[in-house]
Amino acid sequence: xxxxxxxxxxxxxxxxxxxxxxxxxxxxxxxxxxxxxxxxxxxxxxxxxxxxxxxxxxxxxxxxxxxxxxxxxxxxxxxxxxxxxxxxxxxxxxxxxxxxxxxxxxxxxxxxxxxxxxxxxxxxxxxxxxxxxxxxxxxxxxxxxxxxxxxxxxxxxxxxxxxxxxxxxxxxxxxxxxxxxxxxxxxxxxxxxxxxxxxxxxxxxxxxxxxxxxxxxxxxxxxxxxxxxxxxxxxxxxxxxxxxxxxxxxxxxxxxxxxxxxxxxxxxxxxxxxxxxxxxxxxxxxxxxxxxxxxxxxxxxxxxxxxxxxxxxxxxxxxxxxxxxxxxxxxxxxxxxxxxxxxxxxxxxxxxxxxxxxxxxxxxxxxxxxxxxxxxxxxxxxxxxxxxxxxx
Ligand code: TGC
Ligand code: FAD
Numbered sequence: 001x002x003x004x005x006x007x008x009x010x011x012x013x014x015x016x017x018x019x020x021x022x023x024x025x026x027x028x029x030x031x032x033x034x035x036x037x038x039x040x041x042x043x044x045x046x047x048x049x050x051x052x053x054x055x056x057x058x059x060x061x062x063x064x065x066x067x068x069x070x071x072x073x074x075x076x077x078x079x080x081x082x083x084x085x086x087x088x089x090x091x092x093x094x095x096x097x098x099x100x101x102x103x104x105x106x107x108x109x110x111x112x113x114x115x116x117x118x119x120x121x122x123x124x125x126x127x128x129x130x131x132x133x134x135x136x137x138x139x140x141x142x143x144x145x146x147x148x149x150x151x152x153x154x155x156x157x158x159x160x161x162x163x164x165x166x167x168x169x170x171x172x173x174x175x176x177x178x179x180x181x182x183x184x185x186x187x188x189x190x191x192x193x194x195x196x197x198x199x200x201x202x203x204x205x206x207x208x209x210x211x212x213x214x215x216x217x218x219x220x221x222x223x224x225x226x227x228x229x230x231x232x233x234x235x236x237x238x239x240x241x242x243x244x245x246x247x248x249x250x251x252x253x254x255x256x257x258x259x260x261x262x263x264x265x266x267x268x269x270x271x272x273x274x275x276x277x278x279x280x281x282x283x284x285x286x287x288x289x290x291x292x293x294x295x296x297x298x299x300x301x302x303x304x305x306x307x308x309x310x311x312x313x314x315x316x317x318x319x320x321x322x323x324x325x326x327x328x329x330x331x332x333x334x335x336x337x338x339x340x341x342x343x344x345x346x347x348x349x350x351x352x353x354x355x356x357x358x359x360x361x362x363x364x365x366x367x368x369x370x371x372x373x374x375x376x377x378x379x380x381x382x383x384x385x386x387x388x389x390x391x392x
Contacts, residue, residue, distance in 0.1 A: 002354060004038035006030075006091065006267050011301045014308060018080070025062065025081040029088035032061045037092045041215060042353045048214045050099055052175065059130035063089065063100040065108040072112065073125030080311040083256035090257030091264045093356075094363035095216030097257040102171045103127060105250035107134030110180050110192050114234040114242055119194065123178060135176035135204075137167035137221040138243050144169075145376050146391075148240050152183040152223065154193065161233065163193060163226040169370070173219035174206040180234075181221060182243045192234035192242055201226040213366040248324050251371050252314055255307050255327035258367060259300060261360045262335035265342035266296045268355050272346050283345070292341045299338065303331045322384035329377035336364040 008030070015023065036057050044051045058064065066082040068074025075081075082104070090097035108127050111119055126132040143149045152165025163183060173179070179195045195202055201224040206217060237245070270293055273284035283289050310327050313319035339361035343350040350357050368374050376391075383389045 002038075004034045005271065006034070006264060009263055009266065009297065009300065011297050012305070014304050017308060018084075021077075022080050022084055025066075025077060026084040026088060029061045029063075029085045030091075032057060033088055033092045033096075037096060041093050041096070041356075042359070045093065045095070045215045045359055046353070048208075048210070050095065050172075050175075050215055050217050055130040055133070058096075058100060059128065061085065064103045064130055065112075065124065065128045066104060068104070068108050068112055068124060068128060072120050073128030074108070074112075075128075079252070079314040080308070082253060083307065083311050086253040086257040087260035087263075089260065091260030093215050093359065094257065094261060094367050095213045097253070097260070098171050098213060098216045099133075101250050101253045101257070102136055103134050105253055106136030106246050107178070107180050109249050110136075110234060110242065110246050111194070113245065114192060114237040115194075116231075116235050118231070119234070123194065127178075132177040133172055133175060135170050135172040135179045135221065136243075136246065137170050137173075137179050137181040139167060139169045141166065141168045145373060147182070147243065148190075150182065150184060150190070152181070153185070154183050154191075154228065155186055157227075160230060161193065161228045163195065163223040163228050165223050167221040169207065169218060170204075170221050171213075171216055171218055171370075173204045173221050174217045176204065179204075179221050180246075181223070189238050190240050190242065191238045193228050194232040194234070195221070195223070195226065195228060196232075199226050199228065210366075212362045212364075214362075244321070247371055248319075248321050251324050251328040252310065252319070254367060254371055255303075255310065255324070255331045258328075258331035258335040258364070259303050259307060261364060261367075262296070262300050262303070262331075262338045265335070265339045265357055265360055266293070266300060268357060269293060269296070269342035269345040272349070272355070276347070289345060292345060296338045296341060299334045303327075303334050307331065320384070322380050325372065325377040325380040328371065329374055329381075332364060332368045333374060336361065336368055339364055 062075035065074035066077045070076040111123050138147050154161040154163045177197050181193050181195050203222045204219050206219040273289050274282050276283045343357045
């Protein structure tokens, strides 16, 4: 088994901008990853499943609801701490970060922001401790980039709602205890409903055959005349802006997470280039390899500052959705390019599970698609700077 030698890279002394609490949170997450995740990640990636036994540990480092207030079981941390946790988790594997960001930003966030006080107390502490695992159902078979067209719907039956439809590509669905599901009312307005495992007519078949994000379970949410109690509707926000608000929080976390994946690829490539001898020299001595490594750390450093500033804006409550889109798009693209270059530096070894590169590269092919594709985020920037929406 490969020893995890990662120590972080801070080319521009960004640590000086972090508080002691930020560094403590990051270092705890890093230590947990090294002890609990690094030794098993390749095995679970190959098996194609999430290692559920790590859920309590993930909860203990603030992996579930880091910024949710302590009174609801969250860690009460700020947005930079949330980002640093995502960075450390995705430094290990995008699927690990996915499990954490879905639970935190796509399940706990809407219950916290749009839920009733009773819903908050019922669900948030259990989600924070990992006793409950949640999933988020927005995407449908015929509505991915265009969730406004969703067909999943509910009818008011007097004493309950009747939910019908299906969601596809849902992280954690095969083993979720609860799902925050977005569906249209008879008036065509989008609402969030909390659906619990065990409700009659609710099933969660797993999606197999993924070559990406294999350490995360993905599946469907299928609703066939599911009776949902009226108290399970999120009362405080409706319309497409409600799920998109959750996506803002998750996309922000991904912006940090992608830096983690890039750092791991760079770290591995730098070490390999210094150790691997060809033509009587370490390959790091050749200009072509130095160009790759120098460009990697330059791009990582630029992304670190873009994202740190975004974290400050998010903490101040002034970050715009378009700013978040720019960081998500830039950082995931940056990480994917670095993974491809790092793969080449490792030569043939780069395609094996002796090194994390190929796994990161395959994972990032999901990350560049989910939470808004690379194209959609570009169009969001285009709309923001021109005032003209080019989606339709
Ligand atoms: P549009 O007319 O532009 O907007 C509808 C309403 O929403 C408001 N809004 C937002 N609100 C909060 N945050 C945002 N980011 C928002 N963007 C828009 C907007 O102001 C409007 O409000 P109102 O009050 O005027 O009604 O909507 P549109 O239908 O034209 O769509 C715009 C578009 C294409 C940008 C949007 O649909 C989009 O972002 N599409 C991408 C879909 C997506 O990202 N899906 C992700 C599914 S979840 C997932 O992938 C989880 S992966 C989990 C993991 O494993 O980590
Ligand atoms: P489409 O929308 O069909 O897009 C196909 C292509 O067309 C893309 O290249 C896209 O950029 C392009 N395109 C679409 N519209 C336009 C346009 N207007 N202009 C230009 N180009 C356009 N969803 C959830 O709700 N919950 C989850 O937990 C979740 N987890 C996921 C986990 C994984 C592993 C994956 C891969 C996806 C997950 N998703 C989840 C779904 C994800 O959000 C969607 O895949 C994504 O939003 C894109 O939708 P789509 O795949 O239907 O692609």
